Amino acid sequence: xxxxxTPVEAAFRAEVRAFIENECPAGIKRRGFxxxxxxxxxxxxxxxxEEYFATNGAWVKKLADHGWIAPAWPKxxxxxxxTVMEQFIFSQEMSLSGAPRGGNFGIGTGxxxxxxxxxxxxxxxxxxxxGIVQGDDVWCQGFSEPGAGSDLAAVHTRALKxxxxxxxxxxxxxxxxxxxxxxxxxxxxxxPDAPKHKGISYFILDMKSPGITIRPLVNMADNxxxxxxxxxxxxxxxxxxxxxxxxxxxxxxxxxxxxRSGIATSISHSLxxxxxxxxxxxxxxxxxxSESKSVKNEIADRMIEAGVEEMLSHQVISMQNRGxxxxxxxxxxxxxxxxxxxxxAGTAMHVLGPYGQLRTGSPHAPAGGRVESTYLYATTSTVGxxxxxxxxxxxxxxxxxxxxx
Numbered sequence: 209x210x211x212x213x214t215p216v217e218a219a220f221r222a223e224v225r226a227f228i229e230n231e232c233p234a235g236i237k238r239r240g241f242x243x244x245x246x247x248x249x250x251x252x253x254x255x256x257x258e259e260y261f262a263t264n265g266a267w268v269k270k271l272a273d274h275g276w277i278a279p280a281w282p283k284x285x286x287x288x289x290x291t292v293m294e295q296f297i298f299s300q301e302m303s304l305s306g307a308p309r310g311g312n313f314g315i316g317t318g319x320x321x322x323x324x325x326x327x328x329x330x331x332x333x334x335x336x337x338x339g340i341v342q343g344d345d346v347w348c349q350g351f352s353e354p355g356a357g358s359d360l361a362a363v364h365t366r367a368l369k370x371x372x373x374x375x376x377x378x379x380x381x382x383x384x385x386x387x388x389x390x391x392x393x394x395x396x397x398x399x400p401d402a403p404k405h406k407g408i409s410y411f412i413l414d415m416k417s418p419g420i421t422i423r424p425l426v427n428m429a430d431n432x433x434x435x436x437x438x439x440x441x442x443x444x445x446x447x448x449x450x451x452x453x454x455x456x457x458x459x460x461x462x463x464x465x466x467x468r469s470g471i472a473t474s475i476s477h478s479l480x481x482x483x484x485x486x487x488x489x490x491x492x493x494x495x496x497x498s499e500s501k502s503v504k505n506e507i508a509d510r511m512i513e514a515g516v517e518e519m520l521s522h523q524v525i526s527m528q529n530r531g532x533x534x535x536x537x538x539x540x541x542x543x544x545x546x547x548x549x550x551x552x553a554g555t556a557m558h559v560l561g562p563y564g565q566l567r568t569g570s571p572h573a574p575a576g577g578r579v580e581s582t583y584l585y586a587t588t589s590t591v592g593x594x595x596x597x598x599x600x601x602x603x604x605x606x607x608x609x610x611x612x613x
Contacts, residue, residue: 211522213297220294224301231270236263237306264308268343278317278341285325285333286341292529303475315385316340316347320393323410327451327459336391336412348389350380350413350437351460360395361405361457365439367396369446374398374411376419376442382591386422386435389415394444399454410456412448419443429584430567473545474521478514480552481507487575488559496563496574506555513548520544536607543599546589553579553586 213221271277274288280295281287290298302309321340324332339345356362365378376396386392392413399407415422419442425434451459485507491497520541527534534541556579557564568577590596604610 217293217297221297221301224298225305227274228301228305228307232267232305232307236267236308238308267308272342275341277343278321281317281321281325281337281341285321285337292525296525300475303479315349315389315393316345316391319349320347320391320412323393323450323459324412327410329447331447332412332450339390345390346385346388348383348386348392348415350383350386350392350394352382353379354381360460361408363395363397363408365394365396366400367398367409367411367444369398370443372446373443374409374446374449376411376413376439376444378439380437380439381434382425383435383437384433384592386415386437387424387432391415392437393450395456395460398456402454405457407454408456408460409453410450410459411444412450413442413444417442417444427585427588429581431581431585474514474518477517477545477548477552478511481510481514484552484556484559485511491574496560498559498561503555503558506558510548510552510555513544513551517541517545517548536603539594539599539602540607542593543596543603546593547596549589550586553583557583 268277272286275281275283275286276288276298278286279288279290279298281289283289288294317340321337324336328336336345340347350365351360351363353363353365355364363378365376365380367374367376374396376394378396380386380394383392392415394411394413395408396411397407398409401407413420419440421438421440423436423438424432425436426432427434450456488497488499488507492499520537524534524537524541527537560574560579563572563574564579564583566573566577567580570577573580594602601612605612
């Protein structure tokens, strides 16, 4: 595999790099420990819409004007129509510079928007896509339930037809950003008598609809990212259904394929390890850094693993660039990446020893206490987008041809 840019790719890389350098305010870039440990896009999801735009609004507008809020989208829908390699180069340069991608918009640009482009009506495209691509609307995902997480076909939330509406009752859980979202992509059961993977429909839900209750789920790192969402006779117009009635499972699996095909994480992990090594060098002899050989070897192992992750990402990109759809390959990359998240956070804790347990706000906490919060939060990477167990099942069945358990 040739990793060198073609002349056209090199010119595009230079364009992106110059744009970021000239247009992105230095104060909103996230480099070093601020980006690597506890200060990435999740900072944005903890902000209200007003707070987010007060901080990042001018930058978001510049990205939107270039079609770079949703660079992979076709130009006719407000995107940049980037090729797969251009998307990869764009992600590389954004990650390397620390420029924010717009953390509040990931579900809209990465999952909801592409699903609407593929399955939505012309009316839905006109109504919802402009708000996403201009960075105006925040979306959340209403898939998981207390009894239906990795097994989404087990959803119990009901949507019963009543005239021109569907009436929704039930509950969703682990809904990232529901407290700041304008819309939700929702899976609900429309035919309770149909087989498990059938009878589910896919809706667009206005989060200001009467009957919606949002309760925060504050995790052990004291972060409010997740929520419980309850539906009590919430009316959803029938025109808000995406795709055919009772075929929402198949639309939903497309959304999850978008989620599992991310290619930017490998770059951020490499930067995290490099930043950790720099932190160790710059704070040598300060008393809170472990300088044992085993810890140095552990950092070296994380750097090797970050390189392996990058190769896995390149495999996914190479397939997409040839018009192929990665499936087991995306699961391999996702599994390795999410578990590397946990290992890197663990290594950072080993480097700092007992000091790594000090929380944000402690005057003695190295790196502002971000290592502690990241260590507690890292495990969620192995759950979102399909648990590690689910990814291993996909790899075994689709990659190795083994029978399902």
